[in-house]
Amino acid sequence: MSKDTGRKRVAIMVGAGYIPGINAVVAGAALAAGKLGWELVGILDGFEGVLHPEKYPNGGLIDINPQVLNMDPNTGSVLGQSARIDPFNFRTINKDEMVEEVDMSDELLNKLKAEKIDAVISIVGGKGLTILYQLHRKGLNAVCVPRSIENEIASTSVSFGFNTALTFTIDMLDRARLAAKATHKIAVVEVQGEEAGWIALQAGIAVAADAVLIPEIPVDLKNVAAHLKDKMSVKKPWGLVVVAQGAKIINQPKNEEPVSSLKASLSPLATSDANSEFVIHSSGQAAQAVATGLQLRIAEETFPMVIGPWVRGGAPSAVDRQLGVAYGAGAIQALEAGKNGVMVSFVPPDIKFVPLAEAINKVRTIPAESMFFQVADSLGIYVGK
Amino acid sequence: MIKSLGHAGTHRRVAINVGSGFVPGTNAVVMGAAIAGGKLGWEMIGIRNGFEGLLFPERFSGGGIINLSPELIENLDPSTGGILGQAPKVDPFNAPSVNGGKKDLSDQILKRIKEEDIDALISIVSGQGLGILQKLHLKGLHTVCIPRSIENDIAATAVSFGFNSSLSVTIEMLNKAYQAARSAGKIAVVEVPGEHAGWIALQAGIAVRADAVLMPEIPCDLKNLAKRLKDKISARRPYGLVVVAEGAKLVDYQVKKDAKSSPESIPAGQVAGTVASRLQKLITAETYPLVIGAWARGGNPTATDHQLGMAYGAGSVQVLKAGQNGVMVSFMPPDIRFVPLKDAVDKVRTVPSESEFMRIAQSLGIYLGNRL
Amino acid sequence: MINQTKNILDITGRVLNIQRYCSHDGPGIRTNVFIKGCSLRCKWCGNPESIRLKPEVSYDPKKCDGKKCSICLKAPFPEGGFYFVDGDDTKVKVNWQLAAGTTEEMVALCPTGALEMFGKTMTVGEVMDEVEKDASIYRSTGGGLSMSGGEVMLQPDFAAALLQEAHNRGINTAIETACNAPWASLEKVLPHVDTMLHDIKLMNSERHKKWTGVGNERILANFKKAYETFPNIDFIARTPLIPGVNCDDEHVLGVLEFIKPHKNVIDYELLPYHRFGLGKYESLGVVYELDDYKTPSDEVVKRFQAMIDEAFGRNRK
Secondary structure, rough: OOOOOOOOEEEEEEEEOOOOOOOHHHHHHHHHHHOOOOOOEOOOOOOOOHHHHHHOOOOOEEEEOOHHHOOOOOOOOOOOEEEEOOOEEEEEEEEOOOEEEOOHEEEEEEEHOOOOOEEEEOOOOOHHHHHHHHHHHHHOOOOEEEOOOOEEOOOOOOOHHHHHHHHHHHHHHHHHHHHHHHHEEEEEEEEEEOOHHHHEEEEEHOOOOOOOEOOOOOOHHHHHHHHHHHOOOOOOOOOOEEOOOOOOEEOOOOEEEOOHHHHEEEOOOOOOOOOOOOOOOOOHHHHHHHHHHHOOOOOOOOEEEEOHHHHOOOOHHHHHHHHHHHOOOOHHHHHHOOOOEEEEHHHHHHEEEEEEEHOOOOOOOOOOHHHHHHHHHHHOOEEEO | OOOOOOOOOOEEEEEEEEOOOOOOOOEEEHHHHHHHHHHHOOOOEEEOOOHHHHHHHHHHOOOOEEEEEHHHOOOOOOOOOOOOOOOOOOHHEEOOOOOOOOOOHHHHHHHHHHHOOOOEEEEEEEEEHHHHHOOOOOOOEEEEEEOOOOOOOOOOOOEEOHHHHHHHHHHHHHHHHHHHHHHOOOOEEEOOOOOOOOHHHHHHHHHOOOEEEEEEOEEEEOHHHHHHHHOOOOOOOOOOOEEEOOOOOOOOOOOOOOOOOOOOOOOOOOHHHHHHHHOOOOOOOOEEEEOOOHHHOOOOOOOHHHHHHHHHHHHHHHHHHHOOEEEEEEEEEEEEEEHHHHOOOOOOOOOOOOHHHHHHHHOOOOOOOOOO | OOOOOHHHHHHHEEEEEEEEEEOOOOOEEEEEEEEOOOOOOOOOOOOHHHHHOEEEEEEEEOOOOOOHHHHHHHHOOOOOOOOOOOOOOOOOOEEEOOOHHHOOOHHOOOOOOOOOOOOEEEHHHHHHHHHHHOOOHHHHOEEEEEOOOOOOHHOHHHHHHHHHHHHHHHEEEEEEEOOOOOOOHHHHHHHHOOOEEOOOOOOHHHHHHHHHHHOOHHHHHHHHHHHOOOOOOOOEEEEEEEEOOOOHHHHHHHHHHHOOOOEEEEEEEEEOOOOOHHHHHHHOOOOOOOOOOOOHHHHHHHHHHHHHHHHHOOOOO
């Protein structure tokens, strides 16, 4: 593809929720764009700034200029945050005052054209990535900067946001460990990780936990209990178990109650199990389930703790600030190189560009031969293998 | 060892122990006392786990008593807690016995102290512990106490050690909670330590400029809180932070305590959940409860608490040397003093209404539950 | 009124499920026809599969044959909708965004039934054939046909036709609705209704909008007009009790105030909230928004019930 260095107007936006470091990405993109003489605008609140500019006193687009480079990294994201991240199923209230989901993707693309936006840089992960891919298939010139606290986005070794979350998690686990030590109990701490156990395992190793439960390896709690019993003693009358939010437990006794008729009347497809046949990944449940399950099998007291809600606040770590800036600049490089429909990928020491089609539907779980498992093993940390 | 000539203030063998509940930096206190006592030529020993080391030495490998020698002390890390463990949350005057009733172990404790040749006991305790030590003192125990309290609610001392560390952690966590609330567009209702007094809640709340602080000293009417929040929360600022002390009181509502789910058996989470749920029905914004509780109790002591701890430890030795008995060491900056135990017991240091902190909070627009 | 040029039995609707032997959907033992599609978005919804009108695919990993089969990874299934991951996990994964184009015909190709569709197109005739099976039970218990969902008023032609046909066959009718729809839809449906169970979720409109997506003015106006326009319908008000949202005295008293002047509102029922919808959220790929709220306590519910009994002049034990 030939280089395309004509002056461009590029928009940058975020997907759902806030993670530390977004401003660094914006700063990186702004610097790189500035050097090329390109214009960088931010779309406020995901797609809202373009689809509903009337909601904003100064319009839904903001100029990203040198001012932005003096942003305090601690004050959230200059791009706001989106509630409605899916333009293909955009929740609206229709003229009959009824709520429905409407496909506004065409309108979105038209409005972007009307704003003379040549390309969109989207800081997204997960579902946002698929949505960007869908928009690209409809003609949008798009580049994705991968964001993920869990680091499960395949095709890139390190998403930004991961390092901050990992550092914070280790910090919190240290505290949990002290609390467990002081009170002679077993702390069962739930950490981020719905699909992959990177945070759980790496943090668990850093604090020398007794056991780490990750989504990659379903465990039977009786084995965890046995391991804990071995490790705990008069000299070490406490324990620390790290549980990823998406950890899977096998051989849990289920209580089979028949479906009550009231329940059945309200929900035709109700099943008797409150959690149904499907694994539920909501905050706090994993820690609770493991703490309760272990308590039934071990004498010492277990107590659950949850890190989840706390991770969403805070300043990005030094690594993530640098990574963020590099990613932002990388996105502009991609556009300069004429690349379209790609995700910026960091495969140390290079920044690469991966086609969106190859980036979706891939979850980067911890491979069986990962050295982290070996380290954990030699530290006596139970992971279920 | 030189045998005691019975001079007032000369001791041969002094023991140190720690009451129930974990407070970061206890090691610093032990070090301060051990070093100061060692310099006077006293033999300093530690009793493990409150009085357990005396009553049930067989439970501890290496016995229930530790020799606090200079070598041991040198290698001690002041930032970890717990070389002496901590007492179980049991009143020795009313200990549950194996066959179901209650037993008074106090005589046994005093007997063992004599058997072990212990002249005096330095006890690092919280409010409840003070009461127990006072009773033992009345039965003949020669003792000096050091107050430790995360909440700073021990009367008769301006600053307990442990408070500064806990305040530090709480402020850090509240900052995170505020940012998390911001990103979620909700109102975080965060429960912080403070069963009897609102020092932590108020001071931390001021530090992070919370929207409201609920303390045990001022029962709060949630309707008024809701009104104030409605003024502050808007489309431009759709998030907020309400800080709630563990022991906060609500007007015309009894918070039910559920004593499980936290390492200290303190009913963590009930107040935050209750306030969040009831508040949410009075306003449009969504609330979500968070509990700092366990996190605040597992942390490293700050530099201030290191120094304070050492000073308290050394101070307790000075107080013993001066011939005092049955007193609590008290820090009234810049002096270390002592107060008779009977004057220190059962006095909770709550935040007075004319406190400077209250004024500052109000001038910052932080709602405290008193006037609208 | 029904368009008479089309045979009433051929009118179609999007049906989620037909449930027999229901005892909480009106008088007696009834058959409840759940239709798909709702005009509110209540954050606590226990039936996520009923929210959207269009048919949606659902997936049960337990039934999936995994890497031995790969039928859903190829055409005619939507590209990228279903995929495998590397490693030990052999089950199919669903990309809900991309899988949205899955149809009934495609799902029929899944050999194990791991893939299913929520929402079938059915005619009034087909539905009534099912419903009529229990005709003798209706006669002996005072039961009949019930409709709920989703929102009945979102398919007013189908609902009106179905209910009318039930009457034609001597079966009494009941509907469950939240009435977030134009009055014109109610006008079509209500002439064929014997009992109407209706949800009053929140009395404060601003909070109603926060928790359900729209304010409640039109909804309450609909209720009032329905009470006044249809004196012969038995109206039963209902509230799903959600702690932290509406589970308090003010709400219950507010509802009792609202229904008091109308003699055809014969009862007010409370439905303590349960989280049993959560499993289905996972299978549909929808993010559940209401995570932390527990079931209302028994004492609280008893207390409200006593208030209601008093208002209706009843002496229950």
